[in-house]
Amino acid sequence: MSNGESRRDDMMLKGDARGLRLVVPEDLAPEMMKESLKNVLGAARHILAGARVVIDLRGRACSEGEVFDILTHFVWPGGVTVISWISFHAETLRLLRASGFPTGEPPMPGPTPPKGRPPLLLIPRSLRSGQRVEHGADVVVAGHVNDGAEIFAVGCVVVWGRLQGLVHAGCAGDHGAQILVRSFEAPQYRIGSKVSYVDKDAPWWGKAVVLCLENDAPVAHQIDVKNA
Template sequence: MIQLKGMGGGLRCIIPEGLPDSDIPSALDDLVSQGEQVLKGAELVVDFEGRRVDGDLLCLVMKRLIWPLGIKVAAWRSLHGESLDLLKGAGLPVEEPRFSLPNRQPQPGQLPVMRLRRSLRSGQKVEHRGDVIVEGNVNDGAEVLAEGSVVVLGRLQGLVHAGTGGDEEAAVYARVFEAPQVRIGFKVGSMDRSDPWWGMPAVVSLEDGAVVVSQWPQV
């Protein structure tokens, strides 16, 4: 079943990764028939979650949902790495719009926060022009790229790049640190299982241009 959720001044259409491909056409038709009054002319985020997206699926969504109702797509979202690259390569907007973020009106100089209430599997990828909070694990083979800082409330085993625009004040926080590499700004830090912080709560930051690891702050 395709889900429709309200958020701020727009809507989010979630095409769950668990929905069989064969069921998508009828699910789109049901959504149009049942939600036409709400969707017509609306501003929408189309969220594929971790589903693989190809040209055929994009055309299907366009023909069955977007074009018939004159919907404006504010963003096309996917956690599937190759699919995200495909969406960007097609020139489609992939950044979360302001109305969908918890902090819709950040103070001057403050970066918008993306809160991800799930874990990321191998092959999944998140890119965001601000801070990112992952409430699950970032597993081996998953990627998080953020212009701001990254907080992982679970296990960090995949690749995290904080401060992708060169911000050396960005940092990476992980409740369980098990990542062989972390990037901050234009610096790369390599880690090893023999390091004392491996498997522990840790913070990775830059000091005097070098990647350093310290203990997670005590509350």
């Protein structure tokens, strides 16, 4: 942009400890995809050759054509190695996996975490209907999980907002996993192999709760987050 400011629909190339991350905004107009990719490639070509890159699609609903555009207008001409594709959109995630692409947040370099246990995944925004998160450890959402959104975590789940969608903590079978929610407003939740259906008449509906299993039965403990 000519004024030097970045808009929320600008495509960005950012650096972090993993390497480079291409962030494709959810609100970028489809007809702007090729032009935006070419602009990023032109501005950063000098640092791209041989670089390790994460393609972060966030909650964007990507078509096969858009994925191909990313390959033909950024990945292949830039000479980069894509270490992972990130998506919170269920159909896009299925498309990426069906194409054989690696998906999910790659581990940070540094001290090796316990074997088979990826690092915590922090999602700094709300999840909309149709968005799905799958992660092999704990998940924290700094926002709402709206109706129609889904989280499947091998570990625990924290939703620091409203939970109206589906959360499955301990989805690999861990009955010790827990769910912490600032405002519970969902018809069901899952922990391990257990499913609990919740009625709006529950005394803790709309309240902050910790959900867990005790003696193999779902239990909700209301908590005070006024000073949190």
